[in-house]
Amino acid sequence: MVPLEWYIWLATAVFAIGVAGFLTRRNIIIMFMSIELMLNAVNISLISFSYYLQDLRGHILSFFVITVAAAEAAIGLAIIISLFRNKATVHADEMNEMKG
Amino acid sequence: MLPQVLFLYFAFAIVALSLAVITRKNPVHSVIFMLVLFFHIAALYLTLNAEFLAAIQIIVYAGAILVLFLFVVLMLNLKEEVTEHRYISLWAVGVLLSIAISAIFLMTLSSIPLGAKGVFSPDVIASETHTVALGKLLYTEFLYPFEIASVILLVAIVGAVVLAKKRLKS
Amino acid sequence: MDHIVTDILEFIFLMWFAIFSAGTLDVLINIGIIILKIAAVVAVVMTHVAYATYFERKAIGHMQVRLGPMRVGPHGILQPIADFVKLFFKEDIIPAQADKPLFYIAPVIAVFAAMSSLAVIPFFNGFVIANLNIGLLFILAMSSIGAYGIIMAGWSSNSKYSFLGGLRSSAQVISYEIAMGLSLVGVVMMAGSLNLTDIVKAQQAYPLKMYIFPQFLGFFVFMVAAFAETNRTPFDLPEAESELVAGYFVEYSGMRFALFFAAEYIGMILMALLGAICYLGGWNGPFQIPYIPFAWLLVKVYCIVFLFYWVRATVPRYRYDQLMALGWKIMIPLTLLNIVITGVIKILT
Numbered sequence: 001m002v003p004l005e006w007y008i009w010l011a012t013a014v015f016a017i018g019v020a021g022f023l024t025r026r027n028i029i030i031m032f033m034s035i036e037l038m039l040n041a042v043n044i045s046l047i048s049f050s051y052y053l054q055d056l057r058g059h060i061l062s063f064f065v066i067t068v069a070a071a072e073a074a075i076g077l078a079i080i081i082s083l084f085r086n087k088a089t090v091h092a093d094e095m096n097e098m099k100g
Numbered sequence: 101m102l103p104q105v106l107f108l109y110f111a112f113a114i115v116a117l118s119l120a121v122i123t124r125k126n127p128v129h130s131v132i133f134m135l136v137l138f139f140h141i142a143a144l145y146l147t148l149n150a151e152f153l154a155a156i157q158i159i160v161y162a163g164a165i166l167v168l169f170l171f172v173v174l175m176l177n178l179k180e181e182v183t184e185h186r187y188i189s190l191w192a193v194g195v196l197l198s199i200a201i202s203a204i205f206l207m208t209l210s211s212i213p214l215g216a217k218g219v220f221s222p223d224v225i226a227s228e229t230h231t232v233a234l235g236k237l238l239y240t241e242f243l244y245p246f247e248i249a250s251v252i253l254l255v256a257i258v259g260a261v262v263l264a265k266k267r268l269k270s
Numbered sequence: 271m272d273h274i275v276t277d278i279l280e281f282i283f284l285m286w287f288a289i290f291s292a293g294t295l296d297v298l299i300n301i302g303i304i305i306l307k308i309a310a311v312v313a314v315v316m317t318h319v320a321y322a323t324y325f326e327r328k329a330i331g332h333m334q335v336r337l338g339p340m341r342v343g344p345h346g347i348l349q350p351i352a353d354f355v356k357l358f359f360k361e362d363i364i365p366a367q368a369d370k371p372l373f374y375i376a377p378v379i380a381v382f383a384a385m386s387s388l389a390v391i392p393f394f395n396g397f398v399i400a401n402l403n404i405g406l407l408f409i410l411a412m413s414s415i416g417a418y419g420i421i422m423a424g425w426s427s428n429s430k431y432s433f434l435g436g437l438r439s440s441a442q443v444i445s446y447e448i449a450m451g452l453s454l455v456g457v458v459m460m461a462g463s464l465n466l467t468d469i470v471k472a473q474q475a476y477p478l479k480m481y482i483f484p485q486f487l488g489f490f491v492f493m494v495a496a497f498a499e500t501n502r503t504p505f506d507l508p509e510a511e512s513e514l515v516a517g518y519f520v521e522y523s524g525m526r527f528a529l530f531f532a533a534e535y536i537g538m539i540l541m542a543l544l545g546a547i548c549y550l551g552g553w554n555g556p557f558q559i560p561y562i563p564f565a566w567l568l569v570k571v572y573c574i575v576f577l578f579y580w581v582r583a584t585v586p587r588y589r590y591d592q593l594m595a596l597g598w599k600i601m602i603p604l605t606l607l608n609i610v611i612t613g614v615i616k617i618l619t
Contacts, residue, residue, distance in 0.1 A: 004214075006107060007107075010115070012202045012206060014115065018122075019194075019197065021122030022194075024188060024191040026184075026186065029176075030122060032169070033130060034121075034122055037122070040141055043153075050150075053215060054219070055218030056225075059152075060237055060238055068249070070164060070165055074259075078259065080172060084176050091184075129372075135418060154404075163410075167444060170418075171437075174437065
């Protein structure tokens with residue numbers, strides 16, 4: 001049997017990679033994908049806890065995380081499209097004005 | 101022996117693929133690496149007795165969310181992206197911060213209190229099937245969160261349509 | 271390309287475990303049986319794919335008062351073999367500006383998505399490669415992966431026609447996948463299971479051992495969605511030859527083109543199998559046919575495949591906005607209505 005710690009290490013590593021991607025990339029689409037990575041890391045840890053505690057509540061919680069991720073991706077990508085329409089760029093560091 | 105070997109394979113593949121996702125120049129390649137990553141995560145869920153969630157992972161994440169990403173990447177057609185800088189100039193700070201966050205997580209690892217075990221042992225799930233067990237719990241104990249989730253999805257649909265629609269010239 | 275390497279490593283791990291673990295002989299026998307089953311299913315389905323092309327040309331030919339293929343063998347019976355040999359020996363052309371790794375891998379993904387769904391199809395009682403509890407969800411998941419093969423082929427070819435075809439096709443496949451999934455929910459509610467074998471067994475209590483009578487709305491929407499999922503007429507906009515030349519695979523040639531072609535026909539046969547299993551009672555029929563346990567399934571699949579040909583010869587192509595309006599405004603509300611009706615009846619009885 002795989003120890004629980006291994007799953008937590010894996011989830012931490014994926015979460016850290018997501019954070020690094022979100023903080024270092026300029027492309028706003030990749031930044032969004034980094035957020036998805038972080039959500040997936042959370043799901044991995046939820047499901048592994050659920051397995052070790054023999055309780056399905058973790059599964060339910062990760063089910064809701066997936067739902068919210070779908071909603072977030074739809075809204076986020078719509079915002080990216082309308083930003084691109086105004087600014088013609090997807091680089092987060094070039095979006096530095098409050099107007100328009 | 102086999103569970104450990106399988107876990108190690110999946111863990112290394114997942115970490116390598118997530119690194120590939122955040123480092124590729126071309127966003128289309130990032131999306132494809134993410135697709136393979138989702139398959140590996142779904143397989144990891146299978147080893148954790150979560151077959152329904154594995155299917156949902158593929159159908160929702162790979163089949164819907166990632167396709168949306170791919171559509172947006174293709175729509176914006178970022179040809180010049182490949183030649184420009186990928187990272188912000190202060191990228192070292194970001195990497196340091198992420199290392200610090202993971203260090204905090206790992207420091208708390210030894211003091212996680214594990215509560216009492218629940219009733220859903222692997223045998224119970226196998227006899228009842230994961231889908232049935234999850235459905236019963238979802239429609240009894242978690243009915244209100246489930247309804248709220250449906251409202252969230254409705255808001256997302258309306259919001260996405262309103263935001264992405266072309267503004268009519270008034 | 272490194273996920274191919276990781277998949278090979280995974281396979282080696284599994285084989286290594288199989289050989290060196292306890293109960294070696296049992297495991298080896300099991301693996302052998304599974305490999306034999308896979309070989310049988312692939313051989314039968316690929317033969318059907320080859321001859322589906324031949325019978326399509328013949329059937330449509332006769333419907334249009336032509337003869338169809340007549341040259342190779344008597345009544346052109348060897349035509350699929352000639353086609354295969356021709357495609358196999360053709361040059362594999364790659365456009366100069368194409369994204370090479372994606373261009374190589376796109377047809378493989380298309381075929382993989384279509385073929386892997388066959389693993390959960392029960393051909394007769396007890397014969398299924400992988401008896402999954404979530405068989406129906408597995409098929410839906412794999413058909414959503416099929417969209418990637420199409421969209422990647424369209425994008426990586428770096429050609430306007432193929433890009434437009436790829437975008438159209440993936441939008442269409444994703445839209446109609448919702449209608450298809452919701453139409454199958456009615457079947458799942460009646461059978462109380464996602465396992466395809468259980469679904470077939472649950473149908474034995476119904477008239478003619480079929481779900482088609484209580485689930486006629488679901489069956490109608492399922493068939494329309496099946497036409498759209500497989501990019502067949504009247505929803506063949508992705509390959510609309512008069513506007514887009516050939517759609518997403520316009521830059522492909524030789525074997526890679528043949529892979530896309532095969533994926534389309536495997537998808538068609540898969541949809542026919544799924545319709546026969548979920549609505550027409552699978553391998554059960556009004557009476558038992560001795561010695562051939564899959565006879566009724568074959569008959570039902572041939573009927574549905576013939577329907578595909580018949581519609582192609584009769585119905586003109588939809589416009590793109592009509593296609594989307596039909597999917598979102600008619601088909602999805604119909605399936606929701608079907609779910610409500612099924613639920614009410616299930617509560618009342």
